[in-house]
Amino acid sequence: MKKKLVLLSVMRIVLLVGAIGMLSHAAALIGYAAGAKYPAKPILFVVPYAPGGGTDIMVRVIDRVGTQLKVLPQPLVIENKSGGSGVVGKSYAKTKPADGYTITCADDSSTVVDLFGNSPWPYNDFTYIAKLNRDYQMIVVRVDSPYKTLKDLVTAAKAQPNTVKIAGTGVSQIDVLHLAMFEKAAGVKLNYIGFDSGGQVMTNLLGGHVDAAIANPGEAYEQMRAGKVRSLGVSSEKRLGFDSSVFKDVPTWKEAGVNLSLSQWRGVAGPKGMAKEQVGWLIDALKKITDSKEWQEQYLDKFLQVGVFVTGADMQKEAEEEYAVYKTIMEGAGLLKKK
Amino acid sequence: MEIIQNVLLGFSVALQPINLLYCFIGCLAGTLIGVLPGIGPVTGVAILIPITFGMDPITATIMLAGIYYGAMYGGSTTSILINVPGESASVMTAVDGYQMARQGRAGAALGMSAIGSFIGGSASIIGLMLIAPPVAKLALSFGPPEYFVLMLLGLATLTRLAGKNLFKGLGMGFLGMLIGTVGLDPVAGVQRFTFGRPDLLDGIGFVSVAMGLFALGEILINLEGSPAERVFSTQIGSLLPTKSDWLACRWTVVRSTIIGFLIGSLPGAGATVSAFMAYAAEKKASKTPERFGQGAIEGVCAAETANNAATGGALVPLLTLGIPSSATVAILMGALMMYGLRPGPLLLTERPDFFWGVVTSMYIGNVVLLVLNLPMIGLWIKILKVPYPVLIPIILLFISLGAYTVGGSYVDLWVMFAFGILGYLMRKFDYPAAPLLLALVLGPIMEKNLKLSLKMSHGSMAIFFERPITLILIAMIVFSLIWPLLVSRLSKGKEALELPIVDE
Structure with a gap:
């Protein structure tokens, strides 16, 4: 008898799924017909x-x-x-x-x-x-990075174009574009390494496979709070008002010498x-x-x-x-x- | 001892009645989600997140984690019984598990996968407790070059999945890699083989391909036989693995746990790759590799142990570094943030009750799953008694629903049907499916990391030979390719390498 039971319960689930689908359509029709508010x-x-x-x-x-x-x-x-x-x-x-x-x-x-x-x-x-x-973008580095300020990074990138490896999320995505805007404003050329997710970006930054990363404040916050990652600057007009122990000292890109704000x-x-x-x-x-x-x-x-x-x-x-x-x-x- | 204190703290949290209850609910829901194809752990966790709002964060996380590893348990069931791998991680379970079911050994396969899952899952939790920080360091040391070489090592195992005919196996591997190129180019962002369809931008869905090749292909081939030909051996046999099964699997469990835990902890590799790797390692270690693919219990055991061990490993980077290592874990991380927890490097010190509570609850959850799943085996194998003409339409409905659920798109359904026909032809002409699927999983990761590595090094291949981990992995690849040749030379070329000349 048990096989019948199994069969029956499978059938029931299927019917239920179907019924829910139909119900939602029926509800739609009723809503229309009445011209209700x-x-x-x-x-x-x-x-x-x-x-x-x-x-x-x-x-x-x-x-x-x-x-x-x-x-x-x-x-x-x-x-x-x-x-x-x-x-x-x-x-x-x-x-x-x-x-x-x-x-x-x-x-x-x-x-x-x-x-x-x-x-x-x-x-x-x-x-x-x-x-x-x-949401804004930040350029972040590991705490032990030689780049203490955005200026350090820009100077290094100017001295040797295309050598500073910077990680971001995705290809054909906004990080690519924002980085292109940053490069133009700062007059540098960076080596963009596009990963699939913010998690991979952080892994590769912490693991030392890239020199810097472009990341949203939310993506970098916990790493900054734990003292693993330093933000060299944020793309907002004014400094960010979040957790002041972490963000108070993060300059805007403009303050740090790159005349650009974006979001x-x-x-x-x-x-x-x-x-x-x-x-x-x-x-x-x-x-x-x-x-x-x-x-x-x-x-x-x-x-x-x-x-x-x-x-x-x-x-x-x-x-x-x-x-x-x-x-x-x-x-x-x-x-x-x-x- | 600090660790004992921590574990006690953990149990004091996990054993609270409310947490026990939700641990149970999570495991149960996870098992069901694992059984339903299409709804994998990613979707399952996501669907259930809204109902966890307002719950205590620890309780909620215990439940969500239960769904996550519970789904890994459940995934084996349909793979073994009806050749429907519901998740990519259970594909390798289907290879030998389904053959065992056909031979009337479904009970043993289900039992071994439940026990293998239990051991792999529990051991990985102990690993999480004891060696999470060093493992997290290892995970960080994997950049694009390391991933590329690791994937290459994975592909080197293709030769072991190839079955009787090496050329056919490699051909299928190439086909899998080719299918893996559909979608956006992983670095240049150019569309490839998408025919302008946005549905294909992210490539061809793995689950649809796997269900088409395995389940649909199997159904089509069975339609050829006369109705009198029973697909399954009528007698179901023992519900539990026999003593010889145990003996065969005792080292399998150990090896697969280690492989699963380590690979699972690498962000981006995950349960699927670890199941493939463990299976291949087992086949290599076996004295009778020809049994693999024909219903070898070690194959089932390796895949299931490894994919469950991977779940513990996958939580290492999340809980110690605040880095999600897989799609499911990323969702879990989003949920933690919604609960007001702050997953990051400080989580462990700021909220030890959370960390140890969740980790110990996973231990309890694994016991719950074992207790939940072993008695279910008797019920599950009754499905095999359902006459085939009744079973086929149900399976069809089940997998169609599953393929659609993955992305909510009809394209996935067509993909599944197309691969069903391909699967039928492959079966007919004896082409193995596993190499295709392995290459489909590994190919895109390999391509992406190759391109990223070369972008890092400005086009110089030297990057693969300058790093200690890549060198070790390269040595392993060379060894794994040369070893069979050496063995065959030493044994006067008698048995080892099966070249196409000896084709049946």
């Missing part, structure tokens, strides 16, 4: 990266804080579709109707992927909703052509969430992010200006693959 059903948030990554965490905190504060009437439905530096998930979100019930992540990765020629659609083919946070950002967007009211509702909701002290504590402080709030057309304008800047940089560095 938005949002009449849960909103799908397509996270175009793997679970546990920076973007995924951001979305999950939005969901958690939004539900806690009752800003979101129902929890978000979070679906991770990773691949192609975010292209796969964003493409998927773009195939959904622009009815306000599917949103996804907006970030500078869309711009970068487009410029590197790996995106099937233009980077700004979205309804921009809100930009929520900034990465994350936010929320939807498929092109969303209605004004829905965008407005989402902006309000995100404003309430990101103004809360829960957001500050659970996301910004914990992951060393700086909160911003830029919405709709302003956000699109910023993205387009950024695109133009990046494009020029890439042309100058001979990186541009897009015709």
Whole structure:
């Protein structure tokens, strides 16, 4: 009899999965038909990266804080579709109707992927909703490194171009671009070694296989706190206000003699052509969430992010200006693959 | 003794009823996740992170760690029973495990993999307690050149996975490497063989390929036989390994634990590579290597012991340095940060209760898994009694769902079907699948590290001969390639090297 039992339970699981799928479709139809007040059903948030990554965490905190504060009437439905530096998930979100019930992540990765020629659609083919946070870049070295200041590193790199090995995350990614901007501003040429993850970057820095690394404050913080890694400078306009025992003495690149500031950002967007009211509702909701002290504590402080709030057309304008800047940089560095 | 105090501290945390409960829940969930193909430990841990919010960080981590190593236990089940390796780490388990099942020895294979997993898992935890700092140092000493040569050593084992015909095996290895080139070039970032599809930018998914070659290929080949031909031996035999199985595996366990723990601790290598390496080492050590691939219990034991030992190893860099060594561990690290813990070099001194609590809970978890899994064997092997016409559609549904779940993309389904047909043809013409899969795993890592090494050295190959670890590894490669030749010379070329001339 047991084999029947096993069979039955397998069948049951299969049926259950199917039923859940159908139910969610049925709910969708009901929501539509009534023309009910938005949002009449849960909103799908397509996270175009793997679970546990920076973007995924951001979305999950939005969901958690939004539900806690009752800003979101129902929890978000979070679906991770990773691949192609975010292209796969964003493409998927773009195939959904622009009815306000599917949103996804907006970030500078869309711009970068487009410029590197790996995106099937233009980077700004979205309804921009809100930009929520900034992240900065630091040049870090091991504590025993001969480079005590950014100037030391720049001087060494100038004396012998292409010999200072600097690790970063990925190829055809923002680290490559930011480093190209750094090289241009500092007038140096570094030897970029692109790894697959921030973890590998840190391993290779600590293991002495590279001379320096480009890393976000959140990636380097614990190593700095433990006295293993030193930051030579940060790409922000002002010094960072996080844990002052660690960041107080980290100069900005400008202070350290490299006239450049840059940042990465994350936010929320939807498929092109969303209605004004829905965008407005989402902006309000995100404003309430990101103004809360829960957001500050659970996301910004914990992951060393700086909160911003830029919405709709302003956000699109910023993205387009950024695109133009990046494009020029890439042309100058001979990186541009897009015709 | 400080260590004893620490372990006691750990047990005082891990034995709290709430932590025991969640350790159990984590192990159970992990086992289920391991059994379901497609949902590997990465997805499993990620899915369950949200429910851990609001829990005590130690309790939550104990549960997530349970899922992580529990999935390694569970992964062997479907590999052995229905030739469906749910995770890349259990591919080598399927090779001999499924053959054992066909011979009516599924119970012994499942039992040996549970016990091998237990020993490998527990020993690696003891390793984590005792020698984590030096092992972490070793992990740091592996840069791109070391990885390249390590992967080369892995590929040198291809010759051992090749089966009867060396040329066919190597050919499959080349095919695997070729498939591994699909996607973005790892250094230049140029698209290769993607046909403009964003789904292919990250390459062809390993799980889809493995399930296609193994499970689907097997189903197709079985459809050829007459319905009267039973696929499995009707009698199921003993539920547990026999005494001779134990004897055969006693050194296997030791060797595989060491290989698994060390390779697992290297960021980027992980459980899959360690299972391949342990299997190859076992085949090399065996007096009867021809049994491998035909249902050798040492093969099952090696793969399962190593992939579980790797889980302990993988936590070494995370807990001592704050560096994640694999995708799953990276997610675990993200979760720790969400709980307000600060995984980094200071974690061990700032939160000894956390470190020792989680590590000792893993020890308890391994006992839980053994107790959980041994009685399940009786239930699992009942699946083999299900008539094949009923079983096939269920397996098909199961693997299709699995292939889709990996990336949530239909492309993975098509990939699986395509490789199913290839798997069928390979079976028909006697081409081995394992070299293809090994090369598919190792090829991209090898290529990336070769290119990075050469970028570091401005194109000079000398970088591989200037570093102590690469030199040791190169010596091992040379030895492993020359040894069989030497042996065959010494024994008058009688038995050792099976060149294609002696093809069946």
